[in-house]
Amino acid sequence: MVVLAGFLGSGKTTLLNHLLHRSGGSRIGAVVNDFGAVEIDAMAVAGALGDSTVSLGNGCLCCAVDASELDEYLERLARPSAGIDVVVIEASGLAEPQELVRMVLASELPDIVYGGLVEVVDAAEFDETRAAHPGVDRHLALADLVVVNKIDRVDDPEPVLKTVRSLVDRAAVVPATHGRIDPEFLFDCRPSEERIGQLSFDDLHREEDEDGRHTQHLHAGYDTLSFVSEQPLDPRRLIAFLDSRPAGLYRIKGYVDFGPYDTRNRYAVHAVGRFLRFYPEPWPAGAARATQLVLIGTGLDTGALRAELEGCLSDGAPHTDDEAGMWGVLRYVQEAEDPAA
Numbered sequence: 001m002v003v004l005a006g007f008l009g010s011g012k013t014t015l016l017n018h019l020l021h022r023s024g025g026s027r028i029g030a031v032v033n034d035f036g037a038v039e040i041d042a043m044a045v046a047g048a049l050g051d052s053t054v055s056l057g058n059g060c061l062c063c064a065v066d067a068s069e070l071d072e073y074l075e076r077l078a079r080p081s082a083g084i085d086v087v088v089i090e091a092s093g094l095a096e097p098q099e100l101v102r103m104v105l106a107s108e109l110p111d112i113v114y115g116g117l118v119e120v121v122d123a124a125e126f127d128e129t130r131a132a133h134p135g136v137d138r139h140l141a142l143a144d145l146v147v148v149n150k151i152d153r154v155d156d157p158e159p160v161l162k163t164v165r166s167l168v169d170r171a172a173v174v175p176a177t178h179g180r181i182d183p184e185f186l187f188d189c190r191p192s193e194e195r196i197g198q199l200s201f202d203d204l205h206r207e208e209d210e211d212g213r214h215t216q217h218l219h220a221g222y223d224t225l226s227f228v229s230e231q232p233l234d235p236r237r238l239i240a241f242l243d244s245r246p247a248g249l250y251r252i253k254g255y256v257d258f259g260p261y262d263t264r265n266r267y268a269v270h271a272v273g274r275f276l277r278f279y280p281e282p283w284p285a286g287a288a289r290a291t292q293l294v295l296i297g298t299g300l301d302t303g304a305l306r307a308e309l310e311g312c313l314s315d316g317a318p319h320t321d322d323e324a325g326m327w328g329v330l331r332y333v334q335e336a337e338d339p340a341a
């Protein structure tokens with residue numbers, strides 16, 4: 001069992017998808033823990049995994065009451081007939097990794113072996129994330145492997161790599177772009193006995209008891225908004241909304257239906273801090289045409305945001321004379337970018 005954690009939008013799902021495509025002979029199962037009522041992450045990996053994905057849906061895995069709940073999911077993936085070698089638990093971007101590690105260590109399933117904590121870091125947003133959330137340092141100190149992702153977004157990766165190395169406790173620090181790390185590296189990443197000692201149940205409980213379980217979780221101060229609509233969105237209105245998004249709105253993910261503006265494709269959307277990208281992809285056969293978005297941030301007026309998103313709904317006007325309607329969106333589509341390549 002490998003626990004995959006990292007702050008919102010750092011690239012956990014991207015890394016998981018890379019592992020799924022490059023795992024060689026190993027079979028990988030995944031437990032996807034999303035934050036928000038719409039299971040965007042589960043949708044993003046489901047195609048690649050089929051029956052080997054378990055999605056925990058709404059809520060946060062680190063707040064699950066006990067390990068037995070997790071065991072229920074793991075049992076499905078760990079049974080020999082599933083033929084799965086490695087299970088990756090992708091934590092929501094706001095999860096507390098030590099809670100997840102504690103739950104894996106507490107698993108009563110005989111076949112479950114804890115295989116380490118992988119933390120993904122967004123190299124481009126690292127300084128700001130740390131400044132806003134000092135808890136991130138604590139997470140890095142617990143990690144067995146730190147993937148410093150999005151190296152392509154920084155001019156000089158050395159300063160961030162140096163800072164990360166100063167925060168880890170013997171963990172390997174690997175720079176990466178689009179989560180492309182050697183899977184062998186990750187699967188071999190077993191914690192030494194010393195590390196298990198460091199992450200003993202006692203230590204983890206102690207931390208929990210002293211500080212209170214929920215109050216210090218990263219997600220305690222976060223607002224989330226899930227927006228679902230079967231009515232397509234108007235591309236110009238959505239771009240106007242995104243261009244003026246409030247600073248506290250740190251993360252947006254999901255799929256957008258632009259209706260008649262592009263009947264063939266849905267548009268996966270990712271905003272992380274200042275970063276915004278659309279990824280058009282053909283609608284999967286049989287998929288319901290709908291927009292599904294999750295917005296996460298601090299100090300959000302979720303009622304006002306919902307109203308603004310409702311204001312982005314298309315009024316159904318024909319667009320035949322409006323070829324330029326999608327230009328704003330296409331500005332944020334990157335050509336020939338294939339995260340899985």
Ligand SMILES: Nc1nc2c(ncn2[C@@H]2O[C@H](COP(=O)(O)OP(=O)(O)OP(=O)(O)O)[C@@H](O)[C@H]2O)c(=O)[nH]1
Binds near residue numbers: 178
């Ligand atoms: N430029 C660049 N973008 C990346 C890289 N890795 C991931 N991304 C993009 O960053 C965005 C967020 O990636 P995800 O993999 O969804 O991040 P996540 O950590 O699973 O996000 P949460 O589930 O919200 O915590 C997507 O638009 C990715 O395509 C990278 O190395 N470079």
